[in-house]
Amino acid sequence: MAIQRMDNVLIVVDDIDAVIAFFVALGMELEGRMPVEGRWVERVIGLDGVRQEVAMLRVPGGPGRVELARFHTPRAIAPDPADAPVNTLGIRRLMFAVDDIEETLARVRPHGAHLIGEVARYEDAFLLCYLRAPDNIIVALSQRLP
Known part of the structure; x- marks a missing residue:
């Protein structure tokens, strides 16, 4: 079975309003924004007590989407250092x-x-x-x- 598409990339953020404003200024469209919590999400992501706000942005006319999540509980863990350079392991850009x-x-x-x-x-x-x-x-x- 083949992959159908890459649906979205998740970015965990602290200031969801500022990040949404940036991506909208870049040219993406806000598709939706909502709170997410409950046992179903805890089971999917493997964390207890999840309460988050999620926003989905999409590339106009294209399939690319970026999902933003602001965790109220449990609190997000800041990377070290917070402004890691582009050669740091993991998704960088x-x-x-x-x-x-x-x-x-x-x-x-x-x-x-x-x-x-x-x-x-x-x-x-x-x-x-x-x-x-x-x-x-x-x-x-x-x-x-x-």
């Missing part, structure tokens, strides 16, 4: 293809995003950059060059 990197950066900077390095050109094919979003989420942007 999400990458989005955009039409215009500079315009996208102008939209997300007011929402707490800042460049980690700089916007760089890869051959004559792409402009690329990494940025740190709210809650220290690393997001890469890629712009195909004409």
Whole structure:
């Protein structure tokens, strides 16, 4: 049996409002937001006493989705260090293809995003950059060059 699709990527956050605002400014659409708790979720994720708020964002017109979760109980565990560099083991970043990197950066900077390095050109094919979003989420942007 084959995989049908990758449904979403979960990011556990502390400031769900700031992270939602960032991803909406990036161009994603808020699909829904709701509290999640109860025995069913505890059984699925293997934690007791779960009470969380979940938001689902989607790429307009595409299949990609990002799920955000803010745990009220049990409290989320902060990584060490909180602003881990991009070579830290584990999932380090999400990458989005955009039409215009500079315009996208102008939209997300007011929402707490800042460049980690700089916007760089890869051959004559792409402009690329990494940025740190709210809650220290690393997001890469890629712009195909004409």
